[in-house]
Amino acid sequence: MKKTITGRALLTAASLFAIAMPAHAQTQAEQQRSLPQAVPISPSVPDPVDTPWPGGTIDLAVDATDITRGVFRTTETIPLAPGTERLTLLYPEWLPGKHAPRGFLAELTGIRFTANGQDLKWTRDPVEVYAFHVEVPAGTAQVAAQLVYTSPLEPNEGRIVMTPEMMNLKFEDVSLYPAGHYVRRIAIRPTVTFPEGWDVATALDGISRAGDTVQWATTDYQTLVDSPIFAGAYHRAWDLGQNVDLEVFADAPRYLEASEEQIDAHRRLVDEAIALYGSKPFDHYEFLLGLTDKLGGIGLEHHRSSENTLPPDTFTEWKKTEYRRGLLPHEMTHSWNGKFRRPARLWTPDYRQPMQDNLLWVYEGMTSYWDMVLAARSGLQTTDLIKGDIARTVANYMTQPGRAWRSVEDTTHDPIFAARKAKPFSSQSRGEEYYSEGALTWLEADMLIRRETGGRKSLEDFNKRFFGLRDGDWGEVTYEFEDVVADLNAVHPYDWANFLGRRLQLPNQPAPTRGVELAGYRVAFRPEPNPYDEAIMANAKYLNLWHSLGLNVGNDGSVSSVLWDGPAFKAGIVGGADIVAVNGEAYDSDAMKRAIAAAADGGGPIELLIERGGRYLTVPLAYDGGLRYPWLEPVDGKDGEQLLDRLLEPTVAD
Template identity: 55%
Template sequence: MKKHLFVAVALIALTAPAAHAQEGNSRPQPVVQPLTIPLPADRPYPGTMLLKVDATDYARGIFHVRQTIPVPKAGKVTLLYPQWLPGKHAPRGAIAEVAGFKPTAGGKPLVWTRQPTDVYAFDIDVPQGVKSIDVAFDFLSPTRTAEGRVVVTPAMMNLQWEQVSFYPAGWFTRQIPVQLEVSLPEGWTGAAALDGLQVSKNRYSFGVTSYENLVDSPMFAGRYFRQWALGNGVTLNVVADEEKYLGASPDHIARHAALVSEAVALFGTRHFDRYDFLLALSDELGGIGLEHHRSSENSRNPDYFTKWDENDSERGLLPHELVHSWNGKYRRPDKLWTPDYRTPMQDNLLWVYEGQTSYWDLVLAGRSGMQSKEMILAEWATNAGFYSTQAGRAWRSVEDTTLDPIIAGRKARAFPSATRTEDYYNEGGLMWLEADMLIRTATNNAKSLDDFARGFFGGREGDWGQSTYDFDDVVAALNAVHPYDWAKFLRDRMQTPGRPAPTAGIEAAGYRLVWRDAPNVYDRDRMAQAKNTDLTHSLGLIIDKDGVAGSIAWDGPAFRADIVNGTKILAVDGVTYNRERIESAIRAATDGKTPVKLLVERGGRYRTVEIDYRGGLRWPHLEKVGTGPDWFDQVLATKRAL
């Protein structure tokens, strides 16, 4: 015992000096950062901001901005550039594109400093006697996708006012009045859901509105423009790369009008006094689908109208963004609503905001004739099939993916099936399908999720403010339609990882998920649009038009063969790669003897890969079971008065 004790003491003695060696080193303490930005207060702002945007430099995509901002007092005034953006659910303000920031008063330059702990905050020293300051800067919009989303092309532009304006700290944005004037290129036409429009040549002037409403009311403008009234105070405004793409038929417009009527019939009220679809038909403008209270920003392929029959899968975007006027803009999760664009958003209930919208966009597309039943069922099949094999479900709940806009900002990932992405959209939609089926079957179709939508999102006609809610409010509204343990239902499916594939709603509707060796119509159209080959459920990867692999499925056949994103497939069985050859090789491998043999290249290194996969080509489909009722016919049945 004494010998062991001596050894232990000796070891302690030897290690003690090292343990205390840092005491003689320099060891700083953190500098306490004082709160220097006024918190937003719900009080009227003293004066009206003037915002002038010169958008005529479309050749270089530069917006020249001039603002006049009343100031309540001398001393330090803090201007904020919008950071946390509604609809993007994340801090994605484009501060990096601001250049030439110059504040003045009476023509004299003012001293300004950017706050190092909040780079969106600019402190300006305002002299005594100054009642307003002028701010000039340029917004240098991306000219290629490597720099960000392209918002200006030779034929059109997308003006988002949060990119070309600052606002004073210390007020709710709804309390800050602003008047906008924008100069467009000669011969262009613009549309925005702002009131009081006056047009003088190429200058568009609007009446005074709140800064909140301004940011929520972007503009599309273009050389080739056309507008259609859809009824119910809704207008379809379209800009296109070329005049020929504006050739919508009366039937096309009638289906868009039916979409609006079906939405109003579903919710029972309108939370807008006007609504403007802003639709760009373009290969050049950056893609977008973004909701606003009285409008939405949308882009589709140029041939959206001219090849209507080939674009069935493209027609779910406008229904989605329209639904957001009720779900997301009027009714909004209480912690997602913020009084300004600096306060962080909490995204936890996006499975209601986006998830239920993803359900209604398909339902309304079916009810209005915007999409076929075959396409809608195929999209549900694709989503259910994807989640049936997604590895990340084992560790990450759907609700945790609502934080993905903040965590990842839609960045590319090495193995997205393992990390999960924004699954609250599509898995949320499948969960709400299950909820609808539960209500319908329990009440013999006397009640449905339609009743929840009308009761929860309906509200008061013409109210285009915001009405917030929390988890308990959702549960209470569901129980008002049909008593059930909805709290457990929602927590199990949205807040719990390791759940089985979300196919219960499909099965309750009288269908089942099956696998076939040909793609469903949704997958077929998606591959045609993207010019890729989706082999997710066979080799576990997607191959683009150039033969480059991506979206590698975690622990799938390609993964086990050490194929990663960016690997280029050069040859299949010794012959130059193409889609037909790789599909033929997958079919041949079902004999259990013939591996899928690929020549691949990555980083200048070549190797031959033999993938031991024998399951054949697989794509998900929904298949009707038995002769019972087809509940999907009930879900997609027209509701509006004919």
């Protein structure tokens, strides 16, 4: 009897044949290629445990006198527990406030370990390259580490931290710490020798001074890293009240001439901040401020201090530098939000464990909301400037194409993988939007609470409940997403989990305009820049055409950024190009503005002569919308005080 083969049987046979052939072919390949196996990675650095470093107190001595070469020289004496055979030391890698691995290991040189006058053998861990393994001879009581930190001398090498006039000494740059212990359990006694006659400011306690050598009381390594130093030849200090000091260092003595009115604004900042949270998460606080264009720029929070730089003429040209004065309100707010209350997965027991940045829209986003409020309430910035800043931010999100694919929460990982580098099309890729879009989300939450409770409750009640719960505590209290939602609901019941989840954790959401609208305003466009845009353009020397041609261009014609899918983008203009001429005239900002105005009056396309990479191209831009800059205007079209204006008014009486 003849056997019939069904279609299914044929398919099965074909499948088996197809599977068998690659296996045979692979066998042939194996005869012609070497195929190694991976070498397993064995952990060689101990994880931290919450126990003290058993050797005792480490002595850290830093020579910071070489201001010519920008070099810090360290001798660190590390006592050992009896029987220690191998010492593993770590250089700080994941740094608080940086939200990423930012340790400057490449600048750490001259590494040498000794004991009893003899050099010790050491190796860098091949996997965790911030770890150093030191072989310890039997009977060794302590190991001395000599380190040379060659700080950057040019901006392309990194942030400059030492000049002939001042320095910003960060202990994480010039020290190592023993692996295997929470850094808060490592006792350390710091000593620094400074250039002759320099003043010194830091949040460290127990200062004693012998000439130019300064020592502080024994502290723990976590507090040491959280307590940077500003020092310099030209210095003034002001008592701002409530155990808060303003310590100012400058490039020259003339920049220290602050008026009483200017200092009073800083005093009001302190009073308004403490009133906003209802507590002080510190025993004392130091604003460390450099007025400089020589030291590298910084704004970095610490629990009992902050590192800040502003332009040298901040006091002497007070109006011109107004747009920069939101820095100190931002960094002080972090003492509550970011230092005292910190996302649980962003808090780490040492500087080796990676940080998880998901909740930075609370840490940085809410801080960015309240820094505007505090800047206005204290008088450091005017309400017109603040409203211009808000208008600029909202308008940018109204046109940002990257919001279609990337959520705000996803941008919290940007510090780790993008390292704050410039991007070809930032409007498409997005950057660290958890700051500014996070702030707009919290504005909406605040206005929603105020509207729904008839003004009886606000986000300020959340502040006092969430951040102000332990006056004087300068430890850390961690939280998760659910804790934020629970305390919001305790202030005003609402579906906060869905509210925050949709706006911050999902892409392709509507532009964040609702908070501004609930506050009584809407974004409208005018041909002249708002005060914030005007100040930014004047300082950075560029022309903002983002909402017209879709680009920003330097006063010299250099294109710095282009809006994805905007008019310039569609015409093939990209960052790095130079606009040589506009409508036949040599480029300058006024010529460009005249051409845009003429096109709006029916003058035809704007003709640009572009140079890029040695090639010249004439580009016609068919745009007739005129100059457009965002402003906030009352929703009802009527002048008068709106809810946003009342939010920005002072709350503490003089």
